[in-house]
Amino acid sequence: MGKAGLPVSPLAPAGFPDLPVIEGVEFASAAAGVKYQGRTDVTLIRVAPGASVAGAFTRSSTRAACVLDCQSKLAATEDDGAGAAIIVNSGNANAFTGARGQESVDAVTGAVAQALDLPIGRVFSSSTGVIGEPLPHDRIVAVIGDLAAGLDKGGVADAARAIMTTDTFPKGASATVAGQGGDIRIAGIAKGSGMIAPDMATMLVYIFTDASIPAPLLQQALSGGLDATFNAITVDSDTSTSDALILAATGRSAAAPITDLESEDGRAFTAALHGVMRELAHLVVRDGEGATKFVEIAVTGAVDDADAHKIGMAIANSPLVKTAIAGQDANWGRIVAAIGKSGGQADRDRLRISFGDMVLAENGWRAPDYDEAKASAYMQNAELRIGVDMGLGQGARTVWTCDLTHGYIDINADYRS
Amino acid sequence: MGKAGLPVSPLAPAGFPDLPVIEGVEFASAAAGVKYQGRTDVTLIRVAPGASVAGAFTRSSTRAACVLDCQSKLAATEDDGAGAAIIVNSGNANAFTGARGQESVDAVTGAVAQALDLPIGRVFSSSTGVIGEPLPHDRIVAVIGDLAAGLDKGGVADAARAIMTTDTFPKGASATVAGQGGDIRIAGIAKGSGMIAPDMATMLVYIFTDASIPAPLLQQALSGGLDATFNAITVDSDTSTSDALILAATGRSAAAPITDLESEDGRAFTAALHGVMRELAHLVVRDGEGATKFVEIAVTGAVDDADAHKIGMAIANSPLVKTAIAGQDANWGRIVAAIGKSGGQADRDRLRISFGDMVLAENGWRAPDYDEAKASAYMQNAELRIGVDMGLGQGARTVWTCDLTHGYIDINADYRS
Numbered sequence: 132m133g134k135a136g137l138p139v140s141p142l143a144p145a146g147f148p149d150l151p152v153i154e155g156v157e158f159a160s161a162a163a164g165v166k167y168q169g170r171t172d173v174t175l176i177r178v179a180p181g182a183s184v185a186g187a188f189t190r191s192s193t194r195a196a197c198v199l200d201c202q203s204k205l206a207a208t209e210d211d212g213a214g215a216a217i218i219v220n221s222g223n224a225n226a227f228t229g230a231r232g233q234e235s236v237d238a239v240t241g242a243v244a245q246a247l248d249l250p251i252g253r254v255f256s257s258s259t260g261v262i263g264e265p266l267p268h269d270r271i272v273a274v275i276g277d278l279a280a281g282l283d284k285g286g287v288a289d290a291a292r293a294i295m296t297t298d299t300f301p302k303g304a305s306a307t308v309a310g311q312g313g314d315i316r317i318a319g320i321a322k323g324s325g326m327i328a329p330d331m332a333t334m335l336v337y338i339f340t341d342a343s344i345p346a347p348l349l350q351q352a353l354s355g356g357l358d359a360t361f362n363a364i365t366v367d368s369d370t371s372t373s374d375a376l377i378l379a380a381t382g383r384s385a386a387a388p389i390t391d392l393e394s395e396d397g398r399a400f401t402a403a404l405h406g407v408m409r410e411l412a413h414l415v416v417r418d419g420e421g422a423t424k425f426v427e428i429a430v431t432g433a434v435d436d437a438d439a440h441k442i443g444m445a446i447a448n449s450p451l452v453k454t455a456i457a458g459q460d461a462n463w464g465r466i467v468a469a470i471g472k473s474g475g476q477a478d479r480d481r482l483r484i485s486f487g488d489m490v491l492a493e494n495g496w497r498a499p500d501y502d503e504a505k506a507s508a509y510m511q512n513a514e515l516r517i518g519v520d521m522g523l524g525q526g527a528r529t530v531w532t533c534d535l536t537h538g539y540i541d542i543n544a545d546y547r548s
Numbered sequence: 549m550g551k552a553g554l555p556v557s558p559l560a561p562a563g564f565p566d567l568p569v570i571e572g573v574e575f576a577s578a579a580a581g582v583k584y585q586g587r588t589d590v591t592l593i594r595v596a597p598g599a600s601v602a603g604a605f606t607r608s609s610t611r612a613a614c615v616l617d618c619q620s621k622l623a624a625t626e627d628d629g630a631g632a633a634i635i636v637n638s639g640n641a642n643a644f645t646g647a648r649g650q651e652s653v654d655a656v657t658g659a660v661a662q663a664l665d666l667p668i669g670r671v672f673s674s675s676t677g678v679i680g681e682p683l684p685h686d687r688i689v690a691v692i693g694d695l696a697a698g699l700d701k702g703g704v705a706d707a708a709r710a711i712m713t714t715d716t717f718p719k720g721a722s723a724t725v726a727g728q729g730g731d732i733r734i735a736g737i738a739k740g741s742g743m744i745a746p747d748m749a750t751m752l753v754y755i756f757t758d759a760s761i762p763a764p765l766l767q768q769a770l771s772g773g774l775d776a777t778f779n780a781i782t783v784d785s786d787t788s789t790s791d792a793l794i795l796a797a798t799g800r801s802a803a804a805p806i807t808d809l810e811s812e813d814g815r816a817f818t819a820a821l822h823g824v825m826r827e828l829a830h831l832v833v834r835d836g837e838g839a840t841k842f843v844e845i846a847v848t849g850a851v852d853d854a855d856a857h858k859i860g861m862a863i864a865n866s867p868l869v870k871t872a873i874a875g876q877d878a879n880w881g882r883i884v885a886a887i888g889k890s891g892g893q894a895d896r897d898r899l900r901i902s903f904g905d906m907v908l909a910e911n912g913w914r915a916p917d918y919d920e921a922k923a924s925a926y927m928q929n930a931e932l933r934i935g936v937d938m939g940l941g942q943g944a945r946t947v948w949t950c951d952l953t954h955g956y957i958d959i960n961a962d963y964r965s
Contacts, residue, residue, distance in 0.1 A: 193894060230912070262885060368867065
């Protein structure tokens with residue numbers, strides 16, 4: 132069972148992965164009773180002095196107080212070598228809580244700064260859960276002493292669990308890159324299941340690496356990977372008020388510092404980082420509320436990548452496409468309709484639509500050897516690949532989504548998450 | 549029961565209204581077995597010589613052959629006084645059917661032109677149903693003789709029923725305006741239940757009036773009403789390939805011709821026409837697939853009307869807002885999130901959100917006298933009014949939607965409509 136009493140997604144991996152320890156990063160989790168009882172709901176992460184920090188956040192115009200606070204701290208703070216901390220709670224998003232929202236952020240990050248002897252400008256916070264309820268920050272402040280005392284570099288799996296809301300499994304991913312002089316390790320955790328249609332970043336994601344890399348390069352490596360990873364997934368088209376991704380590099384690897392993203396190490400690191408981001412993004416889709424199918428939509432031949440993205444997301448967000456997939460119905464006509472409404476450039480008579488290796492439609496109508504029985508059989512798979520070639524240019528983007536099922540309605544009509 | 553065996557929507561009106569006869573318009577319906585068995589599925593409408601015709605159609609880039617054909621005929625045809633005809637089938641959308649789509653349109657409209665002695669350029673057609681299947685137009689052509697013989701000015705209720713697909717009730721609305729010298733009558737019918745997020749017009753809508761009004765003015769009166777009526781509703785955010793609205797004015801009223809929309813009669817006619825359009829649009833929402841709640845979302849105080857529209861539609865299309873409404877949960881935080889993702893201009897601290905007469909949130913957070921029990925009680929109503937005041941300017945737009953329920957999943961996961 133997941134934390135909200137929901138059965139674990141059928142698309143979940145076998146277990147939480149064995150993430151490498153990132154030297155210079157420690158975790159501690161506690162049960163503060165912010166909303167949920169009998170489970171951990173607060174995580175503290177300490178990043179050792181000398182680390183670089185980068186971030187990406189939702190562009191929602193009603194974003195949460197903690198997101199605004201992270202953005203202003205990341206923009207203002209010189210990378211002064213003091214180290215950093217991240218404090219995360221689930222159960223309450225501290226969003227749309229007016230001026231009181233920032234007061235709560237100040238109370239929580241101030242208490243962490245004092246406990247860990249850090250400048251408050253280096254203490255970042257995230258909150259996830261219900262929107263519009265004042266954050267009972269005293270409950271969080273009350274456990275900070277225990278959290279500070281319990282920091283442990285092996286605590287990442289507990290942290291991944293403490294940040295869950297309607298998630299049915301904890302999410303982690305890692306990569307190791309052979310750098311000049313030693314390995315570089317990357318490990319990340321994420322939470323997210325509903326209200327997933329990221330716009331710059333998604334949900335709560337924390338990625339750590341022992342690479343030695345200056346903050347501006349770290350931010351550049353991160354930003355360059357967003358469009359093809361977190362911004363290329365959707366569960367329900369609803370962009371969150373709280374999306375936040377924080378990436379910290381501790382510089383504790385034996386590998387030489389990365390001073391150029393175009394160097395051999397720079398490229399290897401960036402590719403590995405984007406791989407971890409993609410894997411975490413996929414895990415969020417695999418835990419999409421009510422999901423029974425993991426769906427990859429590969430758009431090619433669009434006029435440009437932005438148009439391919441727009442078309443892919445229109446298909447991925449179409450309730451009619453998603454319910455057809457839930458019903459295992461090879462109803463590709465609904466894909467045609469979604470392409471039509473996308474606003475992307477399309478020429479009906481050049482479109483090609485395929486499911487797996489099967490071409491279903493081409494040249495403006497059903498493929499001559501279309502086989503309904505074969506298409507229906509393909510739809511029984513838990514992992515589906517929909518190919519859409521626009522036949523117009525070189526633009527391409529792959530996006531990921533899940534189906535829309537009775538489970539989504541159950542979760543969202545019956546619980547206030 | 550509706551035509552697809554679905555129970556009638558709980559939001560349906562008591563019965564089909566008693567529409568006034570529009571002199572110069574006749575209807576006939578028949579069972580051609582296009583897809584459904586044992587029900588009428590083709591309607592022929594004849595409009596007498598001298599009528600003006602106007603139209604509005606989907607902007608989907610994958611729009612159906614019949615839509616493209618209507619657009620080219622309306623653009624090309626001089627209003628030559630020959631009269632007009634409309635032939636409509638349900639069960640097959642004739643969309644994404646390649647060159648064969650236009651061949652089907654030519655076969656059907658050609659047969660009607662011959663039977664009624666009309667130029668083919670004045671025969672409009674609509675098809676609604678499954679996308680991507682070739683239209684079995686021979687079955688339609690086979691019943692055109694019977695249809696032509698059965699034309700009857702009292703046949704409008706049968707026509708409203710023949711054009712249904714997943715609709716659970718037939719939809720009609722009317723108005724009568726006192727013009728100079730006599731009454732002007734307006735009567736319209738519509739179908740639509742799923743794939744409703746109109747972009748220029750919605751689904752299949754046919755409106756008739758005995759007003760005497762030249763085609764360009766008729767088109768202007770029609771176009772001016774779209775944004776606040778059909779373009780202001782959404783069931784599921786999926787824009788159809790087949791949306792079409794055709795409006796014909798027969799000039800048979802005793803009232804003086806309308807030669808200026810700004811005259812007293814012109815204003816009265818336009819207001820009445822927009823009222824009929826709004827009522828038909830509401831009926832489509834009341835028959836939204838799986839709907840149990842009719843929801844009005846009134847956005848005010850936006851920077852302009854376009855921004856108000858964008859914000860209203862983001863709320864109306866949010867699966868999280870719609871499932872909360874289905875669950876009778878006063879989860880206004882999801883409305884905040886939808887405003888945030890809308891792309892519309894928002895200032896968190898000026899927002900005010902109300903349900904009915906209750907203010908839930910203002911000045912950036914929960915209203916001081918917010919009463920969860922009262923808000924929850926309000927959510928039990930079948931008709932809900934959500935007010936959103938942005939506090940920024942004079943922009944306003946009201947939009948309408950329904951909730952997202954298990955019924956929507958049942959209909960769309962389990963049937964190929």
